[in-house]
Amino acid sequence: IEDFFQCFQISCQGATSITTFAIFLCDKIEPALHKAVFERTAKDIAEDMQGKFPDFRGNRANLEVSILRYLAEQENFEYFKQYLTSPKEFFQSYIERRVKSHCLDESRRLEKFLDSSLNLLYGNILSAVSLSTQIVKDKKDREDKISLWLDEFCRELAEVINLPRSELKGIEHQEVTDIEFLSSAMKTALGDLRDRLKKELADADLSSFSRQPHTILAEHFSGCWEKCRFCGAVCSNTMQNHDGDHQVVFHRPQALTGFKWHGTDHFIIDICSSLVASDCTFRFHDDQQWTPYKKYRDAGPPVSTWNILPDSSMQAYWKWFVSNFRTQLEALYNKKFQGKGEIPVAWQRITKQEALSELERR
Template sequence: MHEDFLKENDPHSCLKKNKEMFCDSFKDVFNQRDQSQKKAEEFTKQCLKPAVENFVYSKVGPDILHEMRKQSQFIARVYSQYDILLDLLSNHNFSEYVRYIRSYEVYVKKWILDQTVKHLSKDSKMFELVDQHLDSSISSIKAAIHKATKKTSTDLKTFINNFCQELGDTLVISQDALGDFMMLNKANQEQFAHWFTEFVNKMVKALKQEFKKRDIQSILNHLDVKPQNELFTQVIGCGKQCPFCAVACVSGGGNHSVHEAPLHRPQGLNGYRRINTQKLVTNICSSSVVSDRQFICDATKGEMIFYKRYKEIFSDWNIPADGSYEASDYWKYVMATFNEEFAKEHSAKPADIPTTWKDITRLQAQQSLKDSFNMN
């Protein structure tokens, strides 16, 4: 950290970085030439433009969040979950199921990001939001220039300080860039204000073109507010997964101490197997926790534990104990369809799939999904 500070503030590095600008300014001062036009251009490019870009990035993030919350899949958690599982079923891609089951939060945030890019690509929606804030910032800049010219300024430094004061917190101009700009200047304030306004107009036109050339993903990467993170927090809430079947907690956001999910899925999807045969299991957690079966995992440190005592290991989970519960036809279909693939993924043997599971069609799996989320 100390070395980074010295490198950033090293006079020799600063001089080298701004050598050309300092040289030109020195020549102007030595030859007593007015620097108004040149200084106005320098200030606009080096100080103002980065501040305007940062302003846009700070404002567009919340706007995108507001825009996405109006879309049907982000009104409530149930709609997001339904759409994600429907996409998985439609894509029929085993690798996607693995990513969803193993890394639920990562997968869902990527899905949210993809949905955001897809929506913002329609009708140039992203650039409408960008232009709105570009125009807003330019209005503030021009108003600040006008007010600064009304004040008495003995030199350019005073004028710029007045300008920055009028801007207030609207735009944050880098003090480093401002310090470099203030060195060796000889400019007429009225002429500077005139050229400043001219270059501001050129800057906003250039920025609008630059933003339109940037892809939406790169713009999202620069935002202070990351839509995928905020939408996950606001809509999905909790990303904790059941230690047995990896189903996600449905308790939403907030500081809940106990995680739960009303519908669990076959544990074999998450790699659980019978110890003696190494075959993936088709049991769901609700029936396991009322059985005499045992489990072993990293959390038990090699010790066999009865499912009935799962809370001794996973005290933050509440699994509904009911032997009559079954997996939904959706997950029965997924496990039956990809049984061999799941076994290979988890270095296990394929599960003994019930015959009735093998008869479930994709259309029936889709209907099961609608029933589970009350989408009929």
């Protein structure tokens, strides 16, 4: 009987030691798992939105059409002003707005995304426990079983979570011989960890992400953000710091940046690509010399870094915009749509739907 109690005591000590080891290891896993859940979820949200929303399926030109449609539908001049003055920031805020709308609606999508990531990663960790146990349990002649187990465990998890093997040096000399029991203890401790994180994630919002889903999504639409000095249109090149000149498919009425005809307070409603085919001249400051639009590169940077080809075609969208927001533009720049800047009657007849239909056909 005495031998039985002695063996039972040793067995209990062994079980306690293994349970303590499993809890300690899960405490190490927790911050790494927490971080991995948010990283995976951010990517999943970005991919989900690319798959479900036409705005995000194509290139930046496609996204811009969606943004211009949104601006027209809102008919809020302040939004237009933000887009025209800070296009990159407006693109990012538009993407962020769409992400928030998608994730934080009544269907609680964010919580579902986080749950899905947690369950997937939890399954990966359980698989790592099983594989490590399988490999090490048969090595009966080895005294460093726990160290071997940790080696295998960290190796299996390398592509799942960031759990450096070096951080586990303090527990690798534990006298754990029952690897099968260790596997069982780990599964119990991991189950508790999953339940704890699940409760925590239920209260998470988008501010909980170190790298936001909208940031990942916005990176797909990066490129050159240089604006035409004349009309403010953004360079269409998809590469930052690209070789060669900046260029756009369509320039805009120069009134959008406040340009006026010399000696008047009358807006210029012409576009840069038609002016470079004219006999008109320009200067940006009163102390500058006048430069013919045909030789705009002679004015030096920033206009000399642009390739503006002669083209008289103007998008109906901007004709509609100028007509629709005439009063706000006049107030913003303290100038008038008069004289050479008189808005043509044909522009005033363009409906919003006509402007959008033409925009989406291009």
